[in-house]
Amino acid sequence: MATERITRVAATAGLAVALLAAIGVQAVAIAASWGLRYWLVGGAAAVVAGALALVRDRQRVVTAATGLVVAGSAVVAARLFDLPTEPGPALALASAVLVGSAVRALPPLPAGLIAAGGLVVAAGAWAAARPGAGGSGVVAFNALCWLGGVATGLTLRLLDERARATAERVRRDERLELARELHDVVAHHVTGIVVQAQAAHLVGRRDPARATESLAGIEAAGGEALRAMRRVVGVLRDTADAPPASAGTEQIEELVERFRRQGPPVRLRLPGETAWPPEVTSTVHRIVREALTNVARHAPHAGQVTVDVTREPDAVVVEVTDDAPGAPAEHRGGYGLVGLRERVESLGGTLRVGPRPGAGWSVRAVVPYGRT
Secondary structure, eight states: OHHHHHHHHHHHHHHHHHHHHHHHHHHHHHHHHTOGGGGHHHHHHHHHHHHHHHTTTTSHHHHHHHHHHHHHHHHHHHHHTTOSOSSOHHHHHHHHHHHHHHHHHSOHHHHHHHHHHHHHHHHHHHHHOOSSTTHHHHHHHHHHHHHHHHHHHHHHHHHHHHHHHHHHHHHHHHHHHHHHHHHHHHHHHHHHHHHHHHHHHHHTTTOHHHHHHHHHHHHHHHHHHHHHHHHTTTOOOOTTSOOOOOOOHHHHHHHHHHHHHHSSOEEEEOOSOOOOOHHHHHHHHHHHHHHHHHHHHHOTTOSOEEEEEEEETTEEEEEEEEOOSSOOGGGSOOHHHHHHHHHHHHTTOEEEEEEOSSSOEEEEEEEEOOOO
16 A cells, blocks of 8 residues: 555656656767757657656556657658657667556557557667668667567566466455354354244243243344344355364464464453454454464564454454564565455454554454444
């Protein structure tokens, strides 16, 4: 989120510096050989294409197509009016960024068309280049930029697709695990309903008062089962897997104790009353486990870890923090947090993960339990 925005801004700023440097170096070189007035067309084309490269994320098709048209126009103008060979280094760099961005993010057909357009511009520059005068070197550099843009775009595209596939697999696994826990909860309540219904049937004729008590129990168990189902609505059940047991607060204490023996000291605070639905209790356990696992992996030098579980009127709040210095955001990511977010949001809760002011990291989740 915030880190991604900072990364994008830094990348754009770096690209702007590179483009300005390329334009400046090319302007000085042409001023010393041809004369700067001969580069008015090429310089203007480089500035326009560079500006389009800096805003490439907004309208990738429009910016890439416009940039290639500008580059092609510069090639034609250089040939018709006996100007320095184009696209020059600055324009070639801007065009490569536009092509690479399109290949990475656009659907296959428009991405292929943009890449083909870049190839046409490179081929046109080769066909229009005059012998001597350094034109062959400019054309070779332009071809290398096109190849680099396409190769970089394809590599990033494959990495993005692999990351999306992995994240989707983690989300699916988390849904299945939560569905298995739902099976436990509902099966427990339904079993109680069946037993009480049988009891009411047996004693109803002889003792109506006891039958009324059984009916009240059936109503309560049915309402709780419905609430549990609504908390995880949309979750699918994989009948081929055995359902795991739900973890209680005792398991949270054992988990923290195991972590203390192997990692930094941990301060644990649990509320006095923990009569939560099983799927909420197991989710709290999962949050603590995932957060402590991240501390063990990415911040083993932390001086203090705090696990704070508090109860609000209709939710459980879990916050796990550490004080490890120098913990950049990219070192605390991972697909475990993707699955954890899927679980918490399936229950109608929220999960916030990020660096703390000054130093350390925080994982904070709000898991509701009072919804019907």
